[in-house]
Amino acid sequence: MALILADRVKQSTTTTGTSDFVLSGSVTGFQTFAAGVGANNTTYYSVADGADWEIGLGTLSNDGLTLARTTVLQSSNADAKVGFAAGTKEVFVTYPADKAVSDITSTDASIVVSRNGSIFDLAVSEASPASTLLTAVRNTTGATLTKGTAVYISGASGQNATVSKALATGDSTSAQTLGLITSDLANNSNGYVTVIGLVSNIDTSAYTDGQQLYLSPTTAGTLTATKPYAPQHLVYVAIVQHSHGTLGKLFVKVQNGYEMDELHNVSAQSPTTGQTLVYNASNSLWEKNTVSLTAGVNGTLPVANGGTGITSLGTGVATFLGTPSSANLAAAVTDETGTGALVFANSPTLVTPILGTPTSATLTNANGLPLTTGVTGTLPTANGGTNLTSFTSGGVVYASSTSALATGSGLTFNGTTEFALGSAVALKFGASSYIKAGSTTGFLINDSTDTYNYFRIFDATGVAVWYPSGTEGMRLTSTGLGIGTSSPSTYSAKLAVVSTAADTRISVIDDVANGRGGYLRSNYSDAVILGTTSGVRSIVLAPDSIERLRINTSGAFGLNGSNYGTSGQVLTSAGSGSPPTWATAGGGSWTYLSTVTASNSATVNVENTFDSTYDLYALVAVNLYTSTNGVQLYCRLKVAGSYQTNSYSHGNFGTTATNTTLNATNETNGAYIRLNIGGGGDTLMRADSTTPAMLILYTQNPANTSTYKMVSGSLAYTPEDGGYRYTHGQVGGRHHNTVGALTGIQFFASTGNLYGTFRLYGIKNS
Amino acid sequence: MARFHATPEGDVPYTAEEEAARDAEEAQWEIEKAELAKTQYQRNRAKEYPSINDYIDGLVKGDQTQIQSYIDACLAVKAKYPKPNQE
Numbered sequence: 069m070a071l072i073l074a075d076r077v078k079q080s081t082t083t084t085g086t087s088d089f090v091l092s093g094s095v096t097g098f099q100t101f102a103a104g105v106g107a108n109n110t111t112y113y114s115v116a117d118g119a120d121w122e123i124g125l126g127t128l129s130n131d132g133l134t135l136a137r138t139t140v141l142q143s144s145n146a147d148a149k150v151g152f153a154a155g156t157k158e159v160f161v162t163y164p165a166d167k168a169v170s171d172i173t174s175t176d177a178s179i180v181v182s183r184n185g186s187i188f189d190l191a192v193s194e195a196s197p198a199s200t201l202l203t204a205v206r207n208t209t210g211a212t213l214t215k216g217t218a219v220y221i222s223g224a225s226g227q228n229a230t231v232s233k234a235l236a237t238g239d240s241t242s243a244q245t246l247g248l249i250t251s252d253l254a255n256n257s258n259g260y261v262t263v264i265g266l267v268s269n270i271d272t273s274a275y276t277d278g279q280q281l282y283l284s285p286t287t288a289g290t291l292t293a294t295k296p297y298a299p300q301h302l303v304y305v306a307i308v309q310h311s312h313g314t315l316g317k318l319f320v321k322v323q324n325g326y327e328m329d330e331l332h333n334v335s336a337q338s339p340t341t342g343q344t345l346v347y348n349a350s351n352s353l354w355e356k357n358t359v360s361l362t363a364g365v366n367g368t369l370p371v372a373n374g375g376t377g378i379t380s381l382g383t384g385v386a387t388f389l390g391t392p393s394s395a396n397l398a399a400a401v402t403d404e405t406g407t408g409a410l411v412f413a414n415s416p417t418l419v420t421p422i423l424g425t426p427t428s429a430t431l432t433n434a435n436g437l438p439l440t441t442g443v444t445g446t447l448p449t450a451n452g453g454t455n456l457t458s459f460t461s462g463g464v465v466y467a468s469s470t471s472a473l474a475t476g477s478g479l480t481f482n483g484t485t486e487f488a489l490g491s492a493v494a495l496k497f498g499a500s501s502y503i504k505a506g507s508t509t510g511f512l513i514n515d516s517t518d519t520y521n522y523f524r525i526f527d528a529t530g531v532a533v534w535y536p537s538g539t540e541g542m543r544l545t546s547t548g549l550g551i552g553t554s555s556p557s558t559y560s561a562k563l564a565v566v567s568t569a570a571d572t573r574i575s576v577i578d579d580v581a582n583g584r585g586g587y588l589r590s591n592y593s594d595a596v597i598l599g600t601t602s603g604v605r606s607i608v609l610a611p612d613s614i615e616r617l618r619i620n621t622s623g624a625f626g627l628n629g630s631n632y633g634t635s636g637q638v639l640t641s642a643g644s645g646s647p648p649t650w651a652t653a654g655g656g657s658w659t660y661l662s663t664v665t666a667s668n669s670a671t672v673n674v675e676n677t678f679d680s681t682y683d684l685y686a687l688v689a690v691n692l693y694t695s696t697n698g699v700q701l702y703c704r705l706k707v708a709g710s711y712q713t714n715s716y717s718h719g720n721f722g723t724t725a726t727n728t729t730l731n732a733t734n735e736t737n738g739a740y741i742r743l744n745i746g747g748g749g750d751t752l753m754r755a756d757s758t759t760p761a762m763l764i765l766y767t768q769n770p771a772n773t774s775t776y777k778m779v780s781g782s783l784a785y786t787p788e789d790g791g792y793r794y795t796h797g798q799v800g801g802r803h804h805n806t807v808g809a810l811t812g813i814q815f816f817a818s819t820g821n822l823y824g825t826f827r828l829y830g831i832k833n834s
Numbered sequence: 835m836a837r838f839h840a841t842p843e844g845d846v847p848y849t850a851e852e853e854a855a856r857d858a859e860e861a862q863w864e865i866e867k868a869e870l871a872k873t874q875y876q877r878n879r880a881k882e883y884p885s886i887n888d889y890i891d892g893l894v895k896g897d898q899t900q901i902q903s904y905i906d907a908c909l910a911v912k913a914k915y916p917k918p919n920q921e
Contacts, residue, residue, distance in 0.1 A: 662842045670837030670848065670856060677842070700863065713855075728881070739859075750877045814839075818863035821837070 069127075072111050074104035078160035081115075086149035088136045089115065089126070089159050102132025104161060110138065114162035115152070122150045123164050135159060141166055200265030203246065205231045207253045215251050216270045216318070217289040218305055219261060220244040228258055233289030234303070239327060242283055242301040247320050262320045266309065272316025275308040281318065291318075301325055329356075449473055462488070577601075616647055658686065658829040666815075666822045668695055674826050675706055675812025680771035682830030687781075687813060689763040689826045696820030698752040698788040702740035703765070703801075703815045705777050708808025715805030716741050722783075722797015730797060741801030743783055743815075751795055752788040753817060760824065761785030765799075770810035777810040778802035875915040882911045 078098035079091040094100050105111040105128050113126040113135060124140040141164050143150050172181040180191040206228040207213050219231035221244040235241040248267045253259035281291040285300035296302050304323035310316050329336045336345055336356035346357040369375025384400035394409040447453025454465060454473045462480035465473050478493040494504030503513050532544040543550050549565040564575045577585035589597045598607055609617040618626035626632045633650030640651035661677040674687055704711045716738045722730045722745035730746040745751050765781035780800035787795055815822060837856060838845040884907040892900030
C-alpha cells in the first residue's frame with residue numbers, strides 16, 4: 069500500500085451519508101482512481117456537494133471502484149465524515165493544505181526545506197550545522213532540575229514529555245533516559261533536554277577528558293565514570309569533552325542498555341531460574357528455555373569434564389541406564405553367563421542354580437565349601453562318594469558290586485577293638501573254606517559242610533575240637549590238649565598235653581589201653597624230665613633215625629643200641645665224625661686254661677687262672693722275642709695279691725750248640741728272676757721274630773698261702789750274640805720274703821717290650 | 835709310647851706309678867749294660883782261648899813246643915781282645 073498522488077483524477081459518486089464512496093463513471097478530461105492511484109493505494113481526496121465538503125485520506129478498494137474514507141482531514145462537518153445528501157458528487161485527488169510543503173528553515177538555520185515549483189529541496193547548512201539536539205520537556209518532579217541532571221521520560225503533560233531524575237537501578241528509571249537538562253528547569257515549567265550534543269559550562273572537574281560517563285546507579289540524576297554492571301543498568305550518557313570546574317563540557321549521546329528480552333529477536337520474558345536462551349528455528353527467535361541436551365550441542369564430552377568420552381552406547385546400555393534392572397544389564401552385557409538377577413558379594417540370593425547344588429560348575433580353585441551344610445543330595449560312588457544316605461550303626465560299608473557300596477549288620481565294627489559278624493555270616497577263604505560263628509557259642513573253621521572237616525573253637529562246652537572227616541581228631545579243653553580222645557587226660561590219649569597242680573607234661577602213648585608210653589614233664593621243682601610210663605620203656609635218642617644213646621629202665625647208658633659197656637669203662641670221644649665208645653679209663657692230662665698274647669707289650673701278666681683246681685701249672689711261651697736286641701728276660705711272681713719287686717733268688721745254667729757250657733749264675737736278693745742263661749753279655753735276648761725263643765715254667769700248689777712260691781723250667785733261644793747259635797738251659801727262681809697264694813707270673817725285658825704267646829695249662833695228680 | 839700289660843683279658847695300660855717304676859728299671863739296665871761292656875773283652879777271649887787240655891797235654895808230654903804254642907795262642911787272643919784301659 070502506498071500514498072499515491074496523481075493529477076487529474078476525478079470520478080462521480082452518488083454515495084450518501086458517511087459510507088465509502090462508490091465511484092461511478094469517469095469525468096471527461098480526468099482519469100479514474102483505478103488508473104491514477106491504483107488499487108489498494110491511498111490518496112488524498114476531496115468531495116464537495118454544495119455547502120458540504122470533505123478532505124481526507126482515502127483508500128482505494130481492490131477492484132478500484134470504492135474509495136474508503138480512511139481519515140478525514142478537514143470537512144464541513146467539523147473535520148469529521150459528512151453525511152452527504154442524495155445526488156451526484158465529484159470525488160477527485162487533491163493535495164491538502166495541511167500536507168502541503170513550503171520553504172522551512174530551522175531555528176538555528178541549519179536545515180532548510182524549500183520548494184521550487186514541483187521540486188522540493190532539503191538543505192543542511194554547512195556553515196552553521198546543528199550541533200545540538202534538544203527536545204522540549206516539562207518538569208513536574210516538584211523540584212528544580214538543575215543543568216546537567218540526567219533525566220528520563222516519566223510521563224507527559226500539555227503535549228510535552230515530563231521528565232524525572234534517571235537512576236540506573238532498574239529498567240523503569242533508566243530505560244527511558246533521554247539526556248541532560250540543558251539549563252536549570254523549575255518545577256511545573258517547560259524547558260529542554262539535550263538529547264545529542266554539548267552541555268557546556270558545567271563542573272566536570274571530577275573527570276578526565278575523553279572519559280565515558282554512565283548513568284549513576286546510586287544517586288538519581290547523576291553520572292559516574294564507573295561502568296555499572298548487572299543487576300545495575302548500563303546507560304551510556306556522555307563523554308567528557310572538557311574537564312573543568314566551571315567550563316566543563318559534556319557531549320551527550322545517550323545509549324541505553326537493553327534487557328535481554330528487549331532484543332528484537334529475543335522472546336524470553338519472565339524467565340525462571342535455570343533457564344537460558346535457546347534458539348527456535350521455527351520462529352527465528354531466542355527463547356527462554358532450559359538447556360536441551362538433545363539439540364544444539366555437538367562434540368563428545370570427555371571424561372575429564374564429567375562426560376563419558378564416547379559417542380555412542382552399546383546395545384542395551386541406554387536401556388539399562390534408563391531402567392537399571394538385572395535383565396537390562398544382562399541384555400547390555402555381551403559376554404555374561406547365567407541368567408537372572410545381578411548378584412552382589414554379601415548374602416546374595418542365587419535362585420537358579422542354588423549355589424549349594426550348581427547344575428554345572430568347575431570349582432578347581434574353590435575351597436571352603438562346607439560339606440555339612442553346603443551340599444544336598446547323595447554323592448554317587450562314581451564321584452568317589454558312597455551313594456548311601458544312612459548307615460547301620462557299626463556296619464561296615466562294602467562294595468556290593470563294581471559300582472555300588474552297601475552296608476548292613478552282617479559285618480560291623482565298633483570303632484576301636486571289635487569287628488563283628490552276624491550269626492549266619494562267615495569269613496570265606498578260597499572256594500569253600502569258612503570261619504563262622506558256632507551254632508551256640510564259639511566259631512567254626514570248616515569247609516562247605518558244617519559237620520564235616522571243621523575246627524570248632526570254644527563251643528558251648530568251652531573246648532576246641534578238630535573234626536577231620538567228620539570224626540573228632542583233636543580236642544583242647546581247660547585241662548589240656550588231646551589227640552584221639554574227646555576227654556584228654558594224662559595218658560588217655562595218644563598225644564596229650566596236660567597241666568595239673570603237680571606238673572605239666574606232654575605224653576605220647578602207644579598203648580592207650582594200658583597207659584604206656586613216654587612223656588616230657590616239668591614238675592615245677594626239679595627240671596624238665598624226659599621219662600616213660602611204667603612197664604618196659606627205655607629212653608632212646610636217635611639222631612638221623614639211628615639210635616645213638618639209650619637209657620634203659622635200669623638207668624644204664626647204651627651206645628648205638630644196647631651197648632652198655634663193661635664195668636669201669638668210661639666214655640671215650642672219637643671226635644665229631646664218630647660216636648663215642650666205651651673204653652678203659654686212662655691217667656690225667658694237661659688242661660688248657662688261658663692264653664695271653666704279647667705284641668710289643670711292656671709286660672705280660674699271666675694270672676687269675678692259678679688256684680687250687682690243679683696240682684701243677686705249666687706256662688708255655690712260644691714265639692717269644694724282644695723288641696730290643698741284647699736285653700735280659702725277667703719274670704716276677706704275684707704273691708699275696710701283688711707282684712713282688714724284691715727278695716728273689718734264682719739260678720740257671722745251660723749249654724750252647726757248640727757245646728759251650730754256660731756257667732751257672734745266681735742271685736740271692738734280686739728284684740726279679742732272670743730267665744736268660746748265663747750272666748748276661750753274650751746270652752742276651754734277640755729281637756728277631758724269625759728266631760723266637762720258647763720258655764716253659766712250672767709252679768705247684770699256687771693256692772697254698774703258707775709257702776714261698778717258686779717257678780722252674782727251661783728256656784731255649786738264640787741269643788743276641790751270633791757266637792752262640794743256640795742255647796738251652798734250665799731256669800728257675802723263688803720269692804723268699806712274702807708267703808701267700810700265687811695268682812700270677814709277670815714277664816718283661818730289661819728294656820723295651822715283648823712279643824709272644826703265653827699259654828697256661830693245669831694238671832691234677834690223679 | 836705308653837706301655838701296657840698284656841693280660842688274659844687284653845691290654846691294660848700302665849699307671850703313672852708303673853711307668854715311673856719301669857723307667858727306673860730301664861735306667862738301671864743301662865747302667866748294667868755299661869758294666870757288661872767293660873768286661874766284654876773277657877767273654878770274647880773266653881770264647882776263643884784254646885782248650886786248656888792242649889796245655890795240660892803239653893805238660894804231661896814235656897812238649898815245650900806244644901806248651902809254647904798254647905801260650906802263643908792265648909797271647910794272640912789277648913792281643914785280639916785287649917783290656918779297654920790298655921788300648
